[in-house]
Amino acid sequence: MSTLARARRGLGAHPFALDAALAAFVLVCMVAGSFTDPHGPDGATWGVRTPDPLSLVLMALGAAALVPRRRAPKAVLALTSGVSVVESVTGDPRAPVVMSAVIALYTVAATTDRPTTWRAGLLTMTVLTGAAMLSGPLPWYAQENLAVLAWTGIGATAGDAVRSRRAFVHAIRERAEKAERTREEEARRRVAEERLRIARDLHDVVAHHIALVNVQAGVAAHVMDKRPDQAKEALGHVRQASRSALDELRATVGLLRQSGDPEAPTEPAPGLHRLDELADTFRNAGLHVEVARADQGTTLPAAVDLAAYRVVQEALTNVQKHAGTGARAEVSVVRVGPDIEVTVLDDGADGTDRSDGSDGTTGPAPDAGGAGGGGHGLLGMRERVVAVRGTLTTAPRYGGGFRVHATLPVHATLPAHAILPVENRTDAAEGPV
Missing domain, CATH: 3.30.565.10 (Histidine kinase-like ATPase, C-terminal domain)
Known part of the structure; x- marks a missing residue:
């Protein structure tokens, strides 16, 4: 097993730890983004602005809400969207709290069906973009406001694509498992039918010929002393019946040979x-x-x-x-x-x-x-x-x-x-x- 496969298996076995690490990473990104001014004279400039205490609290709440995102994705989306709306209305300078809402929207899209994704995605995009354009300190057409619309759409689309791929892989796996079970059941059924057929043929052969052998042997024993010629004739019939039984048994048992075994003589x-x-x-x-x-x-x-x-x-x-x-x-x-x-x-x-x-x-x-x-x-x-x-x-x-x-x-x-x-x-x- 490769290192990447072992890492995926380990992370899949501890989803809560993975979500906690994701929440910490998102918090670091939001805090780092809040110290950056994208409209500086030389482009994005680090350290020219400082977030207020309320923005830091909202960023911490948005990141912490992502920890239980697998257990209650819709509740987490509602909480992170509310935090983002509050930041859009009160934050100055603006902190990128909306990043936590994008992650939550991705989770909802990846864990629910497509109609739910459409409804949640449109509602989230409308509320967050409208709050940013109408209540924020920047003009409604500012790049940051349009980015909210774009990132929420990307989150919903990416989550729906992941869900569709998982469903496709699951369907393929189920189809393969069903086909394998069908092949195994068919093989077992054919083996059982062949065993019954061979057992029936063996019974027919043995019952017929052994009955003849038994009768002729009894005749031979009865007339052995008084009529040896008739006893000899009966023994000849015994020999003929036993030879026929052996021939039919050889033909029937020959069906049990493997493909690589030497060929046995058979008859129609x-x-x-x-x-x-x-x-x-x-x-x-x-x-x-x-x-x-x-x-x-x-x-x-x-x-x-x-x-x-x-x-x-x-x-x-x-x-x-x-x-x-x-x-x-x-x-x-x-x-x-x-x-x-x-x-x-x-x-x-x-x-x-x-x-x-x-x-x-x-x-x-x-x-x-x-x-x-x-x-x-x-x-x-x-x-x-x-x-x-x-x-x-x-x-x-x-x-x-x-x-x-x-x-x-x-x-x-x-x-x-x-x-x-x-x-x-x-x-x-x-x-x-």
């Missing part, structure tokens, strides 16, 4: 073009899955395509987890006007009740979040569908089973953010979004 995001492959993984795990498509080869936006794929993946995972491999599931993808409708039905073969109680029944909500329920499977489906401006319905079927129905727009106009805030989440088993 899954979509409905991999629907048959997805169904085969469940068929290999023992779940009977039928797929019917009437989407007429519609090409979907990447976000809508991924959302549709994840809805089917999560719904079939829930069927396998809650209804068992003995259940039958039906997947349909149909183009209906401007929308794609994705429906997953199951017959609930093991009789498990998977409603959330909204229809009067009880039982754990369907989810792939864990063996104990209470995960985020249906919640993730709901968020994905809403993020692309679609609707989702999840409800038990009459007579048993469960129904998941998603309506997704073919030409989705995505919002600026692709993830709902956490506080807007609701239980996905409540019905249509």
Whole structure:
């Protein structure tokens, strides 16, 4: 920090001391000016006149009034103007007491608004100049009288300019601080949204593949001794499911790498073009899955395509987890006007009740979040569908089973953010979004 900056900071921390020093300086200037005759034979001559005691008292009062000028600027202006008027009427020779009124007028202009400055400035100039011209010992057109008019105008103008500059600097500073806060909030919001999106993708990948691994591992353990060929086939499915899980995890976690990190292998995001492959993984795990498509080869936006794929993946995972491999599931993808409708039905073969109680029944909500329920499977489906401006319905079927129905727009106009805030989440088993 420079010496000048340190001095400004020190003076700003002690404004009363600064005003006291200013008052002393003004007093010295007024006293020195009262001993000078500007109309001497050789120009301004020092010591040819001496102020009377009343002038000295008025100068001291005018200077002392400047000490509290920051606390009560209008009162100080009134006091210094009154002292100047008294000096203009009684002083002979004239002492420059008006100097204190000019400083006070500057303070009022610098600390108030422009209308107040105009009113105070015009009133002060009129009163002081009129008193000097009408009551003083000099002719009304004397240079000293015109100087009163000029100096009061300069004081008001300078104070208004300082106030305007301070307001301008303050506005710029506020605008910069607001922009900085906005950038920080936007960065935090984007980080939170990205974390939620990655967490949702990780949940979808892990829930699906680990459920398959769990089922196939159980099959392998059951038939290991009696049917080793079937156990070997089940272990092959375990290996394939784990490899797929690792590939998708690598692609998702690769988004967390910094710009300077080595590039990791990635693959395109899954979509409905991999629907048959997805169904085969469940068929290999023992779940009977039928797929019917009437989407007429519609090409979907990447976000809508991924959302549709994840809805089917999560719904079939829930069927396998809650209804068992003995259940039958039906997947349909149909183009209906401007929308794609994705429906997953199951017959609930093991009789498990998977409603959330909204229809009067009880039982754990369907989810792939864990063996104990209470995960985020249906919640993730709901968020994905809403993020692309679609609707989702999840409800038990009459007579048993469960129904998941998603309506997704073919030409989705995505919002600026692709993830709902956490506080807007609701239980996905409540019905249509």
